[in-house]
Amino acid sequence: MPTQPTFPGVYIEEIPSGVRTITGVATSITAFIGRASRGPTNDPVALTSFGDFERVFGGLRVDSPLGYAVRDFYRNGGSQALVVRLAPGADTATMSRGDLDFSARSPGEWANTIRIRVEDVDAGVEDQVADRLQVSTGDLFNVIVRLMDPADPAQERVLAEETYPSVTVVESSRRVDRVVNRLSGLVTLELDDSPARPTSHPGDSDDPAIWKGTSTGSTRVLPASSGSDGDALEAGSFFGGTMREDKEGLFALEKADIFNLLCLPPYDEGDVDVSLLVEAAKYCLDRRAFLVVDPPSDWTDKEAAIDGLPAIAGELGSTSRNAAIFFPRLQQRDPLLDGEIREFAPCGAVAGTFARTDAARGVWKAPAGLEAALAGVAAPGVPLTDPENGFLNPLGINCIRTRPPGRIVIWGSRTLDGDDRLASEWKYIPIRRLALFLEESLYRGTQWVVFEPNDEPLWAQIRLNVGAFLHNLFRQGAFQGSSPRDAYFVKCDAETTTQTDRNLGIVNILVGFAPLKPAEFVIIKIQQMAGQIET
Numbered sequence: 001m002p003t004q005p006t007f008p009g010v011y012i013e014e015i016p017s018g019v020r021t022i023t024g025v026a027t028s029i030t031a032f033i034g035r036a037s038r039g040p041t042n043d044p045v046a047l048t049s050f051g052d053f054e055r056v057f058g059g060l061r062v063d064s065p066l067g068y069a070v071r072d073f074y075r076n077g078g079s080q081a082l083v084v085r086l087a088p089g090a091d092t093a094t095m096s097r098g099d100l101d102f103s104a105r106s107p108g109e110w111a112n113t114i115r116i117r118v119e120d121v122d123a124g125v126e127d128q129v130a131d132r133l134q135v136s137t138g139d140l141f142n143v144i145v146r147l148m149d150p151a152d153p154a155q156e157r158v159l160a161e162e163t164y165p166s167v168t169v170v171e172s173s174r175r176v177d178r179v180v181n182r183l184s185g186l187v188t189l190e191l192d193d194s195p196a197r198p199t200s201h202p203g204d205s206d207d208p209a210i211w212k213g214t215s216t217g218s219t220r221v222l223p224a225s226s227g228s229d230g231d232a233l234e235a236g237s238f239f240g241g242t243m244r245e246d247k248e249g250l251f252a253l254e255k256a257d258i259f260n261l262l263c264l265p266p267y268d269e270g271d272v273d274v275s276l277l278v279e280a281a282k283y284c285l286d287r288r289a290f291l292v293v294d295p296p297s298d299w300t301d302k303e304a305a306i307d308g309l310p311a312i313a314g315e316l317g318s319t320s321r322n323a324a325i326f327f328p329r330l331q332q333r334d335p336l337l338d339g340e341i342r343e344f345a346p347c348g349a350v351a352g353t354f355a356r357t358d359a360a361r362g363v364w365k366a367p368a369g370l371e372a373a374l375a376g377v378a379a380p381g382v383p384l385t386d387p388e389n390g391f392l393n394p395l396g397i398n399c400i401r402t403r404p405p406g407r408i409v410i411w412g413s414r415t416l417d418g419d420d421r422l423a424s425e426w427k428y429i430p431i432r433r434l435a436l437f438l439e440e441s442l443y444r445g446t447q448w449v450v451f452e453p454n455d456e457p458l459w460a461q462i463r464l465n466v467g468a469f470l471h472n473l474f475r476q477g478a479f480q481g482s483s484p485r486d487a488y489f490v491k492c493d494a495e496t497t498t499q500t501d502r503n504l505g506i507v508n509i510l511v512g513f514a515p516l517k518p519a520e521f522v523i524i525k526i527q528q529m530a531g532q533i534e535t
Contacts, residue, residue, distance in 0.1 A: 018461045022445030022469035027363040027437050028355035030073060030261040031082040031253055031289075032348070034066030035233055035268065038110040041090070042248040044082040044256040050074040057085060058110055062336050065265040069348030072332075073263075075376045076349045077356025082259055084252045088237050090230030093221045098198030099169065100143075100176065101190045102219075104227055111227045113148040113155060114186060115211050117218040118198045121166055133172040139197055140166050143176060145186050146211055146218075155212035162186060169195040233267035235276040250276075250283060258440070260433075261354060262291045263347040271296045274315050281319035288436045288443075290429075291323035292354075293416070294345035299327055300381075302388045305397055313396065313416045320416035321426035322436075326350050326398045328382035330374070330408075343381045346400060349374045353410060363437050364478045366413035366430045366518040373407040374400070380408060393520075394420045398429075413518055431515040434478065442466065442511065454502050459492045462509055466490045470513065480514045488513045 003011045031044065037058030039045065047053055053070050060067040066083075073081060090107035097118055104111030119142040121129070126137040133140075143164040149157040162184055167176035169191060180189040203210045203217035210217025221227070231237075238249040247254045253262075262284055264272050277293060284291045293312065299305045305327050313320050326346050333339045350367075353374065357367040380400050384392075389399045389411060396419045398412030415432055417424040426432045446466070452458045470488040473479065479487035491510040501508060 018464060019468075020445075020448050020461070020465050022441060022465055024437065024469075024473075025258060025440045025444060026080065027260050027358045027433065028078065028351070029080045029082065029259045030078060030263060030351045030355065031084065031256070031259040032066060032070055032073070032263050032265065033084040033086060033238065033250060033252075034069075034265050035061070035064040035087065035229075036066055036083070036085040037061050037064075037229075038106050038108050039083075039085045040106055041085050041087045042252045044084050044253055044259075047081045047083055048079065053081075053083065057083060060336055062334070063268065065267075065345055068332075068334075068344050069263055069265040072330075072344070072346075072348035072376065073352040073355075076352030076374060077359070078348075078352035079355055079359070082253065082256050084249075086233055086237050086249060087230045088233070089228075091226070091228040093227035094225040095219050095221050097201075097219045099192035099195035100198050101192065102145075102187045103190075105184065105186055105188060108227050108229050110150070111147075111186070112221050113150045115146045115148060115218040115220050116187075117144040117146075117201050117205060117210070118142070119144065119205060120200050125166065129166040129174075133168065133170075133174055135168055135170045135172055139168045139170045141168070141176075141197060141200060143167060143180065144205060144218075145184065147186055148211060156208060158211075160186060169197055235273035237267075238264075238276050239279045250280060253283075253287070259287065260289055260436070261351045262289055263351055264291075264294075265345050265347060266294060266297070271298075274312060277312060277323075278315050278319070281316045281323045284322045285319050288440045289322070290433055290436065292347045292350050293323055293325040294347050295325060295327040295329060297329070297343075302382075302384070302391060305392060306395065309395055309397060313419070316416055320396075321424065321432055323416045324398060324414065324418075324429050325396070325416055326400055326410065326412075327392065328380050328384075328400060330377045330400065331379045331381055332377055341378055346374075349377065350410065362476060362478060364430050364434045364516055366428065368398070368410045368413040368429075368518075370403060370407065370409060372410040374409065377408045413520070428518055428520075430518060434513075434515055438511070438513065441469065442509075445469065446509070449507065454497070454505070454507050456493075458507065459497070462492045462507070463490050466492075466509065466511060470511070478513075478516070480516050486514060 003013055039057040045056055050071050087107055092107040093104040093111035095102050095116055097116055102116055121140045126140050130137045145162040146158055147160040148155040149159050164179050167174050167179050177189045177191050201217050209215055243249045244251045264280055266272055281291050296308055299308055329343045330346050331341050332344050334342045353372050354367045357365055384399050384401050392399055393412050396414045396416050401411045403409050413429045415426055415429055418427040467490045471484055474484055474487045481487035489512045496508040496510050
């Protein structure tokens with residue numbers, strides 16, 4: 001607001017520069033959805049390493065490809081993942097000790113070996129703690145929670161242990177339910193109305209016998225209150241009914257601010273139903289994300305891939321520009337089966353390679369070629385020759401091949417809209433992903449425009465800020481052309497925003513860019529010199 005001068009002198013005013021920096025969004029946050037041993041359900045959990053996945057979701061599981069896909073993602077350069085665990089019909093293990101009702105932190109069979117033990121507080125400590133909490137010494141007790149290894153029949157190996165000393169059922173800062181619910185990664189706790197202090201278990205907690213079998217030295221999960229992993233996953237476990245409104249299944253990702261890639265590993269060792277791929281591709285279109293599609297298990301040669309592609313690409317229709325398929329599956333060693341070679345879906349390894357390429361070269365670089373080598377892969381499930389690759393590539397099937405000197409690499413970068421006969425402008429993966437990156441970055445970076453006065457000063461600020469963002473990308477090599485004029489343009493003026501638009505509260509911004517198309521075919525012409533011929 002202009003200064004109102006009231007006395008003779010000098011007045012200082014600060015004038016806004018009009019510069020509002022647009023920051024590029026992430027490009028490789030990858031969402032995975034499927035079955036896991038443990039962890040929250042229908043809730044996207046952000047992970048930064050496979051160790052996080054093991055801690056939250058229990059690690060690899062032989063009958064679930066999800067864990068292997070997440071492992072391959074981090075093994076090949078991925079950095080940020082969102083994992084959604086689905087467990088339809090799963091039950092949660094429960095156990096009680098007096099007026100303390102414990103439940104496993106998440107549903108599943110994993111919790112059936114949890115043991116709870118109540119102990120007296122150590123002598124010499126109880127008086128001091130009781131005085132501080134203003135409770136009697138008889139109200140205090142310790143709680144120990146152990147998770148025994150379900151794979152160990154003798155239940156002698158402890159997977160996790162939590163100890164909560166000097167807690168009480170009396171209202172205080174150490175009330176047991178508050179302490180456990182705030183700190184425990186294994187259980188939650190509810191107190192009965194007007195709870196009484198639970199009786200301590202007999203025996204010594206150092207005695208291994210009290211933590212296994214039917215020992216009365218600790219409270220175990222009884223068969224009637226045991227947890228279960230629920231029903232087998234199917235397409236209906238991901239979408240349908242009120243799942244979108246309830247933010248469940250595929251639509252649990254509504255709880256996430258952003259994701260860029262979506263992987264749906266085969267569930268329960270089957271193939272992903274085409275109806276789910278269709279729904280996932282539509283959702284990716286809504287969220288400006290990209291779907292990585294695995295080949296069906298019956299694609300065992302080139303002919304099967306060619307025959308099976310129309311069933312996928314045809315169903316996806318116009319949404320196929322936000323999806324790409326990679327063939328074949330990967331042969332890898334399974335650490336849970338003593339290193340036995342098994343076939344796994346490639347989506348996790350491919351998404352990790354996308355992330356690695358984005359970090360090293362930018363989202364405009366095709367995640368393919370000799371740099372796109374896959375780690376931890378013994379061999380492609382189907383060895384492909386150059387002529388076979390030549391049949392598949394023009395159809396939009398990205399091949400995974402072994403290239404000298406023995407590297408297993410991604411050797412294609414086309415969307416499912418990349419069939420040559422379609423002549424699509426979104427033929428190539430890097431061009432489509434660059435467009436999605438620009439759309440999301442500009443969507444978030446121009447929120448400040450809303451409710452601003454819709455006139456030339458605003459339009460000039462828009463041109464300045466969007467232009468600065470695009471120019472920075474041009475300097476990084478994101479666009480073709482030797483000058484900014486050749487590479488991009490930003491138009492926001494009286495031509496794009498008419499008086500009618502202004503009356504309706506609309507401002508129109510036109511942004512164009514010249515993408516870099518990958519050098520898919522390299523032609524080298526060689527001519528033999530005929531020697532010096534005098535004329």
